[in-house]
Amino acid sequence: xSDRSNVNIAVLxxxxxxxxxxxxxxxxxxxxxxxxxxxxCAEILSALYYxxxxxxxxxxxxxxxxxxxxxxxxxxxxxxxxxADLGYFDPSELDTYTRLGSKYGDHPDMKKVRGxxxxxxxxxxxxxxxVGMALAGRVRGLDYKTxxxxxxxxxxxxQIWEAMSAANHFQLGHLVILLDRNGLSIDxxxxxxxxxxxxxxxxxxxxxxxxxxxxxxLEAVMAAFGNLKDGTTGKPQAIIFDTIKGRGVKxxxxxxxxxxxxxxxxxxxxxxxxxDAGLQPYEPEPAE
Numbered sequence: 001x002s003d004r005s006n007v008n009i010a011v012l013x014x015x016x017x018x019x020x021x022x023x024x025x026x027x028x029x030x031x032x033x034x035x036x037x038x039x040x041c042a043e044i045l046s047a048l049y050y051x052x053x054x055x056x057x058x059x060x061x062x063x064x065x066x067x068x069x070x071x072x073x074x075x076x077x078x079x080x081x082x083x084a085d086l087g088y089f090d091p092s093e094l095d096t097y098t099r100l101g102s103k104y105g106d107h108p109d110m111k112k113v114r115g116x117x118x119x120x121x122x123x124x125x126x127x128x129x130x131v132g133m134a135l136a137g138r139v140r141g142l143d144y145k146t147x148x149x150x151x152x153x154x155x156x157x158x159q160i161w162e163a164m165s166a167a168n169h170f171q172l173g174h175l176v177i178l179l180d181r182n183g184l185s186i187d188x189x190x191x192x193x194x195x196x197x198x199x200x201x202x203x204x205x206x207x208x209x210x211x212x213x214x215x216x217x218l219e220a221v222m223a224a225f226g227n228l229k230d231g232t233t234g235k236p237q238a239i240i241f242d243t244i245k246g247r248g249v250k251x252x253x254x255x256x257x258x259x260x261x262x263x264x265x266x267x268x269x270x271x272x273x274x275x276d277a278g279l280q281p282y283e284p285e286p287a288e
Contacts, residue, residue: 007051012218013278015050015085016042020248020275022081022094027262030098030106036246036258038078040182041149043216044241048147048178049082052225057087060114064142067133069118071126072151072180076108088115124157126150127177131163134175138232145228149178153185156194161206164236168207173234177208180215182245186259200240208238215241216279244282248275253282 019042027033049055053066070079077097084091096102103112107121118129130148137144154160167175179199187193196202203210211227213220224239246252249271263271 009218009222012043012046012050012222015082016046016218017275017278018081018085019045019078021272023078024263024268024271024275026077026080026094026097028264028268029095032260032262033077033106034074034260035249036184036252036255037072037151037180037182038075039247039249039252040243040245041072041075041180041215041241042078042248043218043221044149044178044180044243045078045082047218047221047225049086051222053147054144055086055115057083057115060088063140064144066144067117067130067146069126069130069133069146069148070108070120071130071148072123072154073107073120073126075149075151075180076120077106079108080104080113083113083115086115089113123151123154124159127160127163127167130175131166131170131172134167134172134232135170137174138172143174143230143232145174145176147176147178149180151185152179152181152183152190152196152199153187153193155179155196155199156190164203164206164208167236171233172236173229174232175236176228177203177236177238179238179240180243181240182243184245184254184256184259188256203238203240207235209235210238210240212240212242215243216247247282248279250274250280250283254284 020039023038055065056062097104108116110116110119120126126148130146133146185193200210200212211224213224228237244253246258252258
């Protein structure tokens with residue numbers, strides 16, 4: 001999908017479905033993969049790449065393109081299909097996912113994959129890199145935005161808060177945090193492992209301009225993107241997206257069992273059929 005001129009909510013919903021179904025397909029190729037961390041950010045990635053970012057896939061090295069850092073690098077399995085769909089590379093290349101010699105690994109490598117701005121995987125580093133990218137743009141007289149997707153589990157890392165302080169100090173108004181607030185980390189519920197709430201107030205106390213929306217409501221996601229301020233000075237900006245880990249597959253939604261997994265046999269077919277039917281109302285498990 002190289003033409004982004006007629007994008008609407010229905011198109012964005014369809015691209016979010018593509019992210020989920022390709023994640024399931026690629027995981028079967030690999031034998032294991034990060035389903036739920038990718039499903040929680042599918043709508044965010046869809047809106048960002050198909051409607052928000054200033055990019056030209058035919059010119060991946062265009063110096064004034066917007067930048068994106070997938071700091072939660074384990075969700076790269078959902079980013080690769082987007083890049084392929086936009087024309088950065090042939091979608092058939094993804095059939096080699098994680099195979100020996102493939103460009104496309106479980107975590108992304110910017111030296112191998114067209115369209116990537118950062119090699120990520122070790123959590124907590126992405127925002128510091130984003131600060132550097134934003135400063136570099138200002139020094140060079142460019143006005144691109146730098147978007148950094150953070151997982152809510154990784155913001156317990158102290159380096160995140162050092163970078164937030166630096167971004168405020170340098171007034172990097174063209175730096176944008178996209179926080180995937182899905183409530184779970186690999187070790188458990190974030191509020192039990194290391195509480196981050198009230199995260200809106202914490203971000204604001206570091207001098208950031210903060211919005212908070214439902215990360216699966218594409219109209220709300222698009223409105224939040226529309227509210228971002230232009231310019232390369234002023235408060236850095238953050239959007240907290242309240243999401244559901246594993247969204248789209250009932251057995252995975254808010255389950256600690258599916259951070260990494262592999263679907264086989266009838267389970268694979270059942271999940272693909274469930275995803276093909278589109279998002280259904282979320283029904284949390286009753287409290288014990």
